[in-house]
Amino acid sequence: MAATKGSKEQKYDRQLRLWGDHGQEALENAHVCLINATATGTEILKNLVLPGIGAFTIVDGHTVAGEDVGNNFFLSSNSIGKNRAQAATELLQELNSDVSGNFVEESPDKLLDNDPEFFHRFTIVIGVQLPESTCLRLGSVLWSASVPYLVCKTYGLIGYMRLVVQEHTVIESHPDNALEDLRLDQPFDEFKNHINSYDLTSMEKKDHSHTPWIIIVAKYLDRWLNEHDGQPPKNYKEKESFRQMIREGILKNLNGVPEDEENFDEAIKNVNTALNPTKIPSAVEDLFSSEQCNNITAQSPSFWVMLRGVKEFVHSEGSGNLPVRGTIPDMIADSQKFINLQNIYREKALQDAAAVTKHVENLLQSVGKPAESISERDIKLFCKNAAFLRVVCCRSLAEEYHVDSVNKDEITSCMDSPDSEMVFYLMLRAVDRFHQLHSRYPGVYNYQVEEDISKLKLCVNSLLQEYNLNVNIKDDYIHEFCRYGAAEPHTVSAFLGGSAAQEAIKIISHQFVPFNNTFIYNAMSQTSATYQL
Amino acid sequence: MADAEEPEKKRRRLEDLTEKMAVDSGHMDSGCDWDGRWNHVKKFLERPGPFTHPDFEPSTESLQFLLETCKILVIGAGGLGCELLKNLALSGFRLIHVVDMDTIDVSNLNRQFLFRPKDVGRPKADVAADFINSRISGCKVVPHFKKIQDFDDSFYRQFHIIVCGLDSIIARRWINGMLISLLSYEDGVLDPSSIIPLIDGGTEGFKGNARVILPGMTACIDCTLELYPPQINFPMCTIATMPRLPEHCVEYARILQWSKERPFGDTSLDGDNPEHIQWVFEKSQERAAEFNITGVTYRLTQGVVKRIIPAVASTNAVIAAACATEVFKIATSAYIPLNNYMVFNDVDGLYTYTFEAERKENCTACSQIPQDLQFPPSAKLQEVLEYLTETASLQMKSPAITTTLEGKNKTLYLQSVKSIEERTRPNLCKTLKELGLSDGQEIAVADVTTPQTVLFKINFTA
Numbered sequence: 001m002a003a004t005k006g007s008k009e010q011k012y013d014r015q016l017r018l019w020g021d022h023g024q025e026a027l028e029n030a031h032v033c034l035i036n037a038t039a040t041g042t043e044i045l046k047n048l049v050l051p052g053i054g055a056f057t058i059v060d061g062h063t064v065a066g067e068d069v070g071n072n073f074f075l076s077s078n079s080i081g082k083n084r085a086q087a088a089t090e091l092l093q094e095l096n097s098d099v100s101g102n103f104v105e106e107s108p109d110k111l112l113d114n115d116p117e118f119f120h121r122f123t124i125v126i127g128v129q130l131p132e133s134t135c136l137r138l139g140s141v142l143w144s145a146s147v148p149y150l151v152c153k154t155y156g157l158i159g160y161m162r163l164v165v166q167e168h169t170v171i172e173s174h175p176d177n178a179l180e181d182l183r184l185d186q187p188f189d190e191f192k193n194h195i196n197s198y199d200l201t202s203m204e205k206k207d208h209s210h211t212p213w214i215i216i217v218a219k220y221l222d223r224w225l226n227e228h229d230g231q232p233p234k235n236y237k238e239k240e241s242f243r244q245m246i247r248e249g250i251l252k253n254l255n256g257v258p259e260d261e262e263n264f265d266e267a268i269k270n271v272n273t274a275l276n277p278t279k280i281p282s283a284v285e286d287l288f289s290s291e292q293c294n295n296i297t298a299q300s301p302s303f304w305v306m307l308r309g310v311k312e313f314v315h316s317e318g319s320g321n322l323p324v325r326g327t328i329p330d331m332i333a334d335s336q337k338f339i340n341l342q343n344i345y346r347e348k349a350l351q352d353a354a355a356v357t358k359h360v361e362n363l364l365q366s367v368g369k370p371a372e373s374i375s376e377r378d379i380k381l382f383c384k385n386a387a388f389l390r391v392v393c394c395r396s397l398a399e400e401y402h403v404d405s406v407n408k409d410e411i412t413s414c415m416d417s418p419d420s421e422m423v424f425y426l427m428l429r430a431v432d433r434f435h436q437l438h439s440r441y442p443g444v445y446n447y448q449v450e451e452d453i454s455k456l457k458l459c460v461n462s463l464l465q466e467y468n469l470n471v472n473i474k475d476d477y478i479h480e481f482c483r484y485g486a487a488e489p490h491t492v493s494a495f496l497g498g499s500a501a502q503e504a505i506k507i508i509s510h511q512f513v514p515f516n517n518t519f520i521y522n523a524m525s526q527t528s529a530t531y532q533l
Numbered sequence: 534m535a536d537a538e539e540p541e542k543k544r545r546r547l548e549d550l551t552e553k554m555a556v557d558s559g560h561m562d563s564g565c566d567w568d569g570r571w572n573h574v575k576k577f578l579e580r581p582g583p584f585t586h587p588d589f590e591p592s593t594e595s596l597q598f599l600l601e602t603c604k605i606l607v608i609g610a611g612g613l614g615c616e617l618l619k620n621l622a623l624s625g626f627r628l629i630h631v632v633d634m635d636t637i638d639v640s641n642l643n644r645q646f647l648f649r650p651k652d653v654g655r656p657k658a659d660v661a662a663d664f665i666n667s668r669i670s671g672c673k674v675v676p677h678f679k680k681i682q683d684f685d686d687s688f689y690r691q692f693h694i695i696v697c698g699l700d701s702i703i704a705r706r707w708i709n710g711m712l713i714s715l716l717s718y719e720d721g722v723l724d725p726s727s728i729i730p731l732i733d734g735g736t737e738g739f740k741g742n743a744r745v746i747l748p749g750m751t752a753c754i755d756c757t758l759e760l761y762p763p764q765i766n767f768p769m770c771t772i773a774t775m776p777r778l779p780e781h782c783v784e785y786a787r788i789l790q791w792s793k794e795r796p797f798g799d800t801s802l803d804g805d806n807p808e809h810i811q812w813v814f815e816k817s818q819e820r821a822a823e824f825n826i827t828g829v830t831y832r833l834t835q836g837v838v839k840r841i842i843p844a845v846a847s848t849n850a851v852i853a854a855a856c857a858t859e860v861f862k863i864a865t866s867a868y869i870p871l872n873n874y875m876v877f878n879d880v881d882g883l884y885t886y887t888f889e890a891e892r893k894e895n896c897t898a899c900s901q902i903p904q905d906l907q908f909p910p911s912a913k914l915q916e917v918l919e920y921l922t923e924t925a926s927l928q929m930k931s932p933a934i935t936t937t938l939e940g941k942n943k944t945l946y947l948q949s950v951k952s953i954e955e956r957t958r959p960n961l962c963k964t965l966k967e968l969g970l971s972d973g974q975e976i977a978v979a980d981v982t983t984p985q986t987v988l989f990k991i992n993f994t995a
Contacts (some may be wrong), residue, residue, distance in 0.1 A: 010639045017843035018738055018838065039573075039623075043850065046610055050846040066569030073619050076668065077567055097648055109721070156576075157858075157868075176880055210775065330778055335824040338777040448578060476583035483582040483645050487573045490623035491858040494616065500848030502879050505847070511741070515882035525583055526743070526871045529884040 008052070013053050023509040024052070028098075030508045031055040031125040035108050035138075036062070036090035039488050040154045041128040042074040043497025045092055048504060055100040056092070057122070060085035061107030071490045075096035108340045109134050116141045124148045124504050132432040139164055139397035148507045151397075152500050155431065156484025158424045159496040159521035162533075163394050163503060163514055167292075169303040170390040171382055172511045178388065184218055185232060185277050187473065189326070191425070195219060200249065205259065208251055210334040210486035212268035212341050217274045220246050233276060239275065244267045263332040278321055280314065281387055288314075290391075298367040302374045306382045309360035313352065317337070323352030323383040353383040375482075394517040400533045406467050407533045412532070415471035421520040423473055426463065427481045433459040441486035454483045492523045565670040571596055574625050586866040595865050599625035600671070603864050604693040607631045608681060610657040612844055613698025613734050614941065615647045616682050618661055621696075622669040624861050629665075630692070632677040632684075633658040638805065644846040648776045651702060659757060681708055682984070687731065692935030693808055696732040696861050698853065700842075702754075702761050702981050703930060705733060706898070709746070710983040712901050716749045721906040723749045728869075730863050734856040738843045741852035744874040744890065745859050748899065749874050755898035761888075761926050764840075779821055779828040783837040787818035804990035806837035813838055851877055897927060903988045910966035910993050914945060917991075918961065929980040936976045945976070965991065 009016070016024055034041050037060045041208035045056055053345035055528060062068075062081040064087050071087070079087035085103035093101035097228040098370045104111070104118075108130070111118050119125055125142055135151055140166070144151040149164040195218045200208065200329055224233065224242055233242040244266050250258045267274075280288075287293060287309045292304045313323060326349025328342055357379050378475065382389075394489060399405045434442050457478050464471060499519065507516045518531040578595040588820035605626050607617050610633035617861055621629055635657050637648045647664040648657070675686075682702060689695070709731065717727040731746040733754070745751055756845075771777070772784045792804050796812050798967045803809050813832040821829045834976045835841065850919050855875060862868045876882075895902055908917060914934070921929045933947040945960050945968060947953045960968060972993040977986040 007639070009644045011641075013640045013832070013835075014841070014844040015643050017832070017841065018845060046646060047850050050646055052643075055820045066567045067572035069567070070570040071573045071623055071669065073623060080567065132992065139776065146868050174880060176878075196802065262864065332776045335777055335826070338775075339825050344778075348593070367841075446580070450542045479583050483580050487576045488578065489573050491620050491854045491861065494620055494854035494857070495851055498847040498852075498854065499883055501850070502847035505885075512879075513881040519883055521885075523855075524868050525887065526855055526858070526875045526885070528883065530882055 012052060017513050019505075019509050025510050026509045027052055027505065028054045031057065031121065032094075033057050033059060033119065033122040033125040033129065034128065035059045035500070036128040037084045038068070038129050038154075039071040039073075039151055039490055039493035040496050041126070042072055042088050043093060043494050044126055044128070044152065044500045044504070045088075046074070046103075047501030048094055049095045049101075051505065052096060053508070055102065057102040057104060058085040058089050058092075058507055059104045059106060059108055059111065060088070061105065061110065071488055071493065073490075085121065087316045087349055108138060112137050112141065113273050117145075119147060120145045120149055124150060124153060124507050126150045126500065126504060128152045129154070131435055133436065136397055136401065139221065143396050143398070146319060150500060150504060150507075152162060152496055153428065154488045154493045154496055155428060156440055156481065156487055157489070157523040158428070158484075159492055159499070159519075159523070160399070160425070160428055161496065161500055161503065161515070161519040162400075165392065165394050165396055165507065165514070166396075168392040168394075168507060168510075168514060169301065170392070170506075170513055171303065171385050173385070173388045173390045173513050174511065175388050176449040179273065179328055180277060180321075180327075181279055181387065182274060182328065183280070183321075183324065184214070184221060184274050187218065188348055190344055190348055191218075194341065195222070196340060196386075202284065205251055207337075209259070209263060209335075210262045210332065212331050212333040212337055213263050213270055213330065213333070214274070214341060215337075216246060216249070216264060216267040217271065220249065221275075221476070232269075239271055242275075243271050246271070256385075267295050280320075280322055284322070284387065284389055287389060287408055288389060296363055296367060298369055300367070302378065304392075305363050305374060306356070306360055306379055308363055309379070310383065310386055312363075313356045318352070322386040323356055324348045324482075325384055325387065327384075328351070342426045347480075349383065352492075353380045356383055376476045390513050392514050392516050395533070403467060406508045408467065408469060410531055410533060411467075411469055412471055414529075415469075415473075417475055418472060421522055421527065422531065423477055424520050424522060425518065425531065425533075426460070426469075426471070427477055430441060430460040430463050430478075431481055431486075432454060432464055439463055443482035443485040445485070449485070453479055456482055495521055495523065558762075559696050571625060574599075578865060584868060586862070586869050589866045589868075591716070599864060600627050602628070602905045603694075604628045604630070604692050605860060605864075606689070606695045607698070608695065609633055609674075609698035609700070610645075610661040611635070611641065611698060611700065612644045612849040613736065615645045615659070615661055615735075616720070616849050617696055617698055617857055618647070618674060619669075620853055620857030622665050622672045622674070624857060626864070627672050628862075629674045629775060630677065631658050631662060631674055631898060632679055632681055632835060633661075634678065634680045637970050642651075644844060644849055646846070647846075650893075661794065673788065683712075686711065690908050692713060692729060694730050694863055696734070696856055696860055697851075698734050698856075700735075702928075705754050706982040706985055710898055710985055712746075712748040713753065714985050718901075718909075732856045732859050732863075734852040736844065736852050737792070737849045738845070738879045740878045741878070742874065742876045743852050743855040743859070743871070744870045745863075746873070750898060751891045753899040754895065756789075756893040756896045757874075757890050763925070763928060775868055776820065776826060777822055779817070779826055779830075779833055780837050782817040782824075782826060782829055783813060783834050784819040786813045787838055790816050791845060802838070804835070810835050810838060810894055848877070848879070851879075864870045893926075895988055903990050906989050906991050908965060908991055909995065910970075910972075911964050913962055913964055914968060915961040917965070917976075929978070929982055930980045932980045934978055936970065937988075965993075 011023060012532055032048055032053055034045050037058050046411055064075055064082050064084045066080060069075045071079055074088045074091040083105040089101045089103040119141060125147055127138055139149060146166055151162040153160040195215060198202055198215050200219055233239045250261050250264045252258050276455050287307055296305055296308050326346045328345055355377055360374055360379055364373055384390050390482045414420045442456045443449040492520055503514050506512045518533045521528045537634060561991060579591050579593055605621055607614055607629060610631050636654055637652050637657055639653050641648055647661045652660045656678035658678050658988045662674040662676035666672055712729050712731055715727055717724045728747055728749060734743045767784055772781050776782050814831050817829045817834055836864050859871050872889050875885060875887045877885050897904055921927055921932045931948040934945040936943055944957055946957045970991060974991050976989050979986045
C-alpha cells in the first residue's frame with residue numbers, strides 16, 4: 001500500500017522534528033545491508049525499518065535453530081529449519097510497508113569469494129556476530145569501495161560496535177550547547193549603525209524597558225571602550241565593574257528606587273557570554289588546514305568545495321571571521337525592536353552567504369564544473385552551520401589489527417585501570433582467536449566451561465604477546481567470558497540494536513556526529529566507553 | 534514445520550541430544566517450549582561466575598521462577614512500553630501486566646512497533662498484549678486500559694517488580710508515592726519484603742535515562758525532583774502584546790483567540806483534531822504577519838499546541854533494554870543491579886554517565902518526616918498555595934489543603950470540585966491567623982502528584 005505524503009508526514013512526525021524532511025529523504029533513499037539475522041541484527045534492523053529506510057537486504061547462510069527463536073522477536077518457532085535471512089525478512093518487512101525487504105540465503109564468505117562487488121551497492125553494511133576472518137575480509141572490500149561499515153557484536157553481557165568509514169562529513173551536527181554568534185566584540189557596519197540609532201538616555205520608560213539586551217550591552221561596551229583605551233573587560237573584576245555600569249543604567253522612579261527592567265537583568269546576566277571574543281573554533285581551523293580543503297579538484301565532494309569557499313571568505317570579506325550565523329536568542333523586547341535587530345543579523349548572514357557563493361562558484365569553474373553544481377540553498381545551510389562542521393575519519397580494521405599500527409598507547413593506558421571497559425575489547429579479541437583455533441567459542445556447553453578457561457587464557461596471552469601489550473587481564477574476566485558461552489541475551493542485543501541503528505542513521509543522513517570508532521557497552525555495570533583504535 | 538513435535542519423536546531427539554545439550558533440559562514445560570529456547574538465558578541462571586550477586590546461586594529453578602511465578606507490571610505501552618514487553622518476554626518473563634490509558638495514534642507508528650495502521654484508535658494496552666502473546670508463545674500479558682490511579686494498593690502489591698515507561702512526571706510521582714505507601718516499618722525498621730523495586734525509564738529525542746529505585750532504601754523520584762526542571766511557559770504579556778517568535782503567535786491563538794472566538798462552538802481545543810490545528814495555524818499566521826514574524830508552519834503549530842516531544846525508535850530501544858536488564862538482574866540476583874541512575878545521549882557519539890543519586894533527607898515522599906513550613910501568622914493562604922506549587926522540591930499541581938479545627942476536619946482550599954472551589958476561594962485572601970490556624974498546626978495536602986496526603990507542620994515566624 002503506497003503511503004501518501006500526508007500519511008507519511010503524520011507517521012514520521014516525531015522523527016521529522018529531529019532530522020527534517022531532507023534527513024528523512026536521505027533515509028528513504030538508503031539501502032542497508034545486514035549480515036546475520038541474529039537477535040542483535042534484527043533489533044538493529046527493526047530500528048531502521050521503523051523510521052523508514054528505503055530498503056534492506058539480509059545476508060545470512062544460517063538455518064534457524066531453536067535457540068535462535070528464543071532470543072529473537074523476528075523469528076517464530078515456525079521458522080525453525082528455514083533459512084534465517086528469509087525468515088527474519090518476513091517479520092521485519094511486516095513492520096513498515098514503506099520499506100522494501102530483501103534476503104540472500106548465502107554466507108558472507110561465499111559472497112566475498114564469488115561476488116565481492118555485491119556489497120558495493122549499499123549505503124551502509126552492518127556486520128553482526130562475524131568471525132574475525134570474515135569481518136576483516138569484508139572490511140577490506142568495503143574500505144576499497146568506500147562503503148561505510150558498522151561491525152556489531154553481543155557477547156554475553158558485553159556489547160561492541162566498530163565504525164569503519166574513511167571520511168564522513170557532517171554539516172548539521174546539531175550541537176547541544178552552541179554559543180551564540182552575536183559579534184559584540186567586532187560589530188559589523190550595519191550592526192554598528194543599528195546600535196547608533198538607539199539613544200538610551202532619551203528613551204521613555206516603555207521603550208527603555210523593552211530594548212533588547214544585545215543593544216544595551218553594545219551601548220555600554222561602547223562607553224567602556226572609550227573609557228578604557230579600547231580594551232574590553234577582561235577579568236572578573238572588570239566584568240563586575242561592567243555589570244555594575246549596566247545596573248546603574250536602570251531607570252529609577254521619583255524616589256530613586258530602580259524600576260523593574262527585566263531586559264537590563266538579562267543584559268547583566270549575559271555579560272559573560274556576550275563578551276566572548278568572536279573566534280573560529282579550532283576544529284574548523286583544522287579543517288581549513290587539511291589537504292582536502294586546500295587541494296580542490298573536480299572530484300572534490302561539495303563539502304570541501306564549500307569549506308574552501310568559506311575559507312576564502314574568511315580571508316577576504318570576512319576579515320578573519322566565519323560568515324555571520326544570522327540567529328539571535330529570544331529576549332525581552334517589544335516586537336518591533338526584536339524583529340528589527342533580528343533582521344540586521346539575518347541580512348548580514350544572507351550577504352555573507354552570497355559572498356561565499358561567489359567564491360564557491362569561482363572554485364567550481366576553476367575545476368571545470370558548472371557554477372550550479374552546488375545549490376545556493378546548500379551553501380546557505382553550510383554557512384549557517386560553519387562553526388559546527390565536523391569530519392569523522394576512522395582508521396581501517398587493517399590498521400587496527402596490524403602489529404605495526406595497533407594503538408598500543410590507548411590500550412595500555414586504559415588498562416592502567418584493570419577494570420576499564422578496554423578489558424572487554426581485549427577479551428573479545430581473545431575470544432576471536434579461540435574461535436579461529438578451535439572452530440568454536442569457549443564454554444558453549446556446560447561441560448566445556450571449566451576446561452576452556454585455561455585454553456582461553458592461552459589465547460589471551462598469545463594476543464598480548466603478539467601485539468607486545470604489557471597489560472594484565474584478571475582471571476575473573478577470562479572465567480566470565482567462558483561462562484558467557486557466546487550467549488546473545490536479548491536485552492543486551494536490544495541495547496546495541498538501538499545504538500547501532502542511530503549510528504547508521506547518522507551515516508545515512510549526515511546529521512549528528514557518529515562515534516569514532518570503537519564502542520563498548522557493559523550491561524553488568526550499565527557503563528560504556530568509546531575508544532579510537 | 535509443526536509447532537509441537539509428536540511425543541515419541543521429541544523423546545528420541547532428547548536422548549540423542551543429551552550429550553550435546555548446552556544446558557540441562559530435564560523439563561519441557563507448558564508444551565510450548567522447544568529445544569534450546571532458553572539457552573541464551575540459562576547460561577546466566579545455571580552457571581556460577583565471578584561477577585554474580587553475592588546472593589546468587591546457580592540453579593535450574595530460577596528459570597522456572599521466571600516462567601511460572603515472577604509477576605512484573607509494565608506501566609505504559611508506548612515507545613518504552615512496547616520495547617519493555619518484548620524484552621521481558623524474550624528474557625523468560627511470562628506473567629506480565631501492562632497498564633496504559635491511551636489509544637493508538639498514527640504518530641506512534643514510527644516507534645511503537647506492536648501497533649499497525651489498522652490498530653489506530655484501539656487501546657494500546659490491548660493491542661500490545663495481543664501482539665506479544667501471539668508472537669511469543671507461552672507469554673501471558675494481561676492488558677489494562679486504565680489510568681494508574683484507577684488501581685489501589687491491592688493491585689500493586691501482587692507484583693515482584695514494577696517497570697515504568699511513562700511520559701509524565703506527575704504519573705511517575707504517583708506510582709512512586711504508591712510504592713512508598715506499601716512499605717511497612719516495625720519499630721522504625723523497614724521490612725524488606727514490603728519493598729517493590731521500581732525501574733523507571735524516560736526518553737526525549739536522543740536523550741534518555743534509566744534508574745533503579747528501591748522504595749525506602751534508595752533515592753526515589755521526589756528525592757531527585759530538581760533533575761526535572763519545571764516546564765517553561767511563555768509569559769502572558771509577551772503572548773498578548775509583544776510576540777517575537779512564531780511560538781508566541783501560536784500561543785496567542787491557542788490561549789486567547791480560541792476562547793474568545795469559539796470557532797467550533799463550546800468544544801475545547803483538541804490537539805489531535807486536524808481541523809482545530811488548522812484553525813490555530815491560520816490564526817497564528819495572521820498574527821505573525823501583523824508583527825513581521827516568520828517561521829509559522831503547520832508542524833510548528835502542532836508542536837506548540839500539543840507540547841510535542843520529538844521521539845525515535847533507537848533511544849527508546851536503548852533505554853528499555855537497560856531497564857529490562859535491571860528487571861532481570863533483580864528478579865534472578867544474577868548480578869548486582871544498577872546503583873542507581875544512568876543517563877544516555879547519542880547526539881555526538883554515544884555518551885553514558887552512571888551515578889548514585891542520593892536520597893534527600895527531608896524528601897516529601899519517602900523520608901517519613903513531616904515537612905516543616907515557616908510562615909508568619911499574617912501570611913495569606915494564597916502564599917502557602919504558591920509555595921506548594923512553585924517550590925522546586927514540591928512542584929504540586931493543584932493542592933487541596935485541609936486541617937483539623939476544633940476537632941473537625943475543615944477544607945481550607947480545594948480546586949478540583951467547582952462548588953467547593955467557589956466556597957473556599959475567599960480563604961485564599963485570609964491570613965493563617967484569621968483562618969484559625971495556630972503555631973505548629975498540621976495541614977494535610979492532597980495532590981495529583983501523590984496517592985497519599987502529605988502532612989505539613991506550619992511554624993509561625995515573627
